Amino acid sequence: MAHPHGTDELYALGLKEFRFLSAFLSAHTGIVLPDSKREMVRGRMVKRLRALGLDDFKDYCALLDADPDAELEHVVNAITTNITQFFREPHHFTLLAADLKRLAARPGGPGRLRLWSAGCSTGEEPYSMAMTLMDSLSPAQRRDALILATDIDTSVLERAARGRYPAKAAERLPAGYRRRFIGAEDEDGRIEIAEEVRAAIRFRRLNLLDSWPMKGLFDVIFCRNVAIYFDKPTQRALVDRYANSLKPGGLLFLGHAESLIGVSERFDVVGKTAYRRLP
Numbered sequence: 001m002a003h004p005h006g007t008d009e010l011y012a013l014g015l016k017e018f019r020f021l022s023a024f025l026s027a028h029t030g031i032v033l034p035d036s037k038r039e040m041v042r043g044r045m046v047k048r049l050r051a052l053g054l055d056d057f058k059d060y061c062a063l064l065d066a067d068p069d070a071e072l073e074h075v076v077n078a079i080t081t082n083i084t085q086f087f088r089e090p091h092h093f094t095l096l097a098a099d100l101k102r103l104a105a106r107p108g109g110p111g112r113l114r115l116w117s118a119g120c121s122t123g124e125e126p127y128s129m130a131m132t133l134m135d136s137l138s139p140a141q142r143r144d145a146l147i148l149a150t151d152i153d154t155s156v157l158e159r160a161a162r163g164r165y166p167a168k169a170a171e172r173l174p175a176g177y178r179r180r181f182i183g184a185e186d187e188d189g190r191i192e193i194a195e196e197v198r199a200a201i202r203f204r205r206l207n208l209l210d211s212w213p214m215k216g217l218f219d220v221i222f223c224r225n226v227a228i229y230f231d232k233p234t235q236r237a238l239v240d241r242y243a244n245s246l247k248p249g250g251l252l253f254l255g256h257a258e259s260l261i262g263v264s265e266r267f268d269v270v271g272k273t274a275y276r277r278l279p
C-alpha cells in the first residue's frame with residue numbers, strides 16, 4: 001500500500017538501516033557510502049519503497065535481507081550516481097585521437113582495435129569515443145574496431161542504447177561532429193546519434209567487481225568517475241585488472257579527481273589523468 005500521506009518526510013532512514021544498505025551496496029558493487037550520504041540515499045530510495053508499497057526502511061531492509069538477488073538491481077539503479085557528459089574532459093579525446101593515429105601509422109595499420117568504456121552511464125562517453133575513432137581513422141583502418149560500453153546500472157544502459165539525448169547535451173560536441181554524427185532535432189527537442197556511430201558500440205551490463213567475460217586485450221580503457229566511489233583496496237585490485245586487460249602500451253583514462261598514486265606502478269603518466277601501461 002502506498003504511504004497514506006505520500007510525503008517523503010515520513011520515510012525516515014535510521015542510522016542502523018542506512019548502514020545496512022550501505023554494507024549491502026559496498027559488498028555487491030564496491031561503492032562506499034559514508035554516513036554523510038544518508039540523506040542522499042533516503043531521497044534516492046523513497047521511490048522504490050513506494051513502488052513496493054512499503055512504509056519504512058526497516059521493512060525494506062528485511063526484504064533485502066530475505067532476497068538480496070531480487071532487489072540488487074533496484075538498489076543499484078536507484079543509488080548509483082550517473083552524471084556524465086559528451087566530451088567530458090576533452091583533453092582525453094585529443095590524446096585518444098593522437099594514439100589511434102599512432103596505431104594506424106604502424107606497418108600493417110592498426111589491426112584489431114578494442115576500446116572499453118567501463119562505467120559508461122547513459123552513453124555520452126562511449127559515443128564520444130566512437131566519434132573520435134571515426135574522425136581519426138579511415139573506414140579501412142577501423143574495419144576491426146569495436147567499443148565495449150558497460151555499466152552495472154540497467155536503467156542507464158537502456159537509455160545509452162537508445163542514443164537519444166536532449167539537443168542541449170549535444171551542444172558540447174565539436175561543430176563538425178554535430179553536423180556529421182547527429183540527426184536533426186525532433187519536435188520533443190531531442191537528437192539522435194547517427195547509426196554508424198551506434199554500430200561501433202556494444203552496450204552490456206557488467207559489475208566491475210565480478211569476473212569479466214571479455215577475451216582479448218584492450219588498446220584503450222576509459223574508467224572515469226567510477227572507482228572514485230570505491231575504497232582503496234577495491235581501486236587497487238580494479239586497476240591491476242585493467243593493467244592485465246590492456247595491451248602493453250595501452251591507454252587508461254581516469255576521472256579528473258582520480259590518480260594512480262599509491263594505487264598502481266604499472267603505468268606511465270601521459271597526460272592529465274591519462275596513463276600508458278608499461279611493457
Ligand SMILES: C[S@@+](CC[C@H](N)C(=O)[O-])C[C@H]1O[C@@H](n2cnc3c(N)ncnc32)[C@H](O)[C@@H]1O
Nearest residue numbers: 029080083084119121152153207208224225226
Ligand atoms: C559518474 S558515472 C561516470 C560516467 C562516465 N564514465 C563519465 O565519467 O562521465 C559512474 C558510473 O559507474 C557505474 N558503476 C558504479 N559502480 C559500478 C560497478 N561496480 N560496476 C560497473 N559500473 C559501476 C554507475 O552505475 C555509473 O553509471
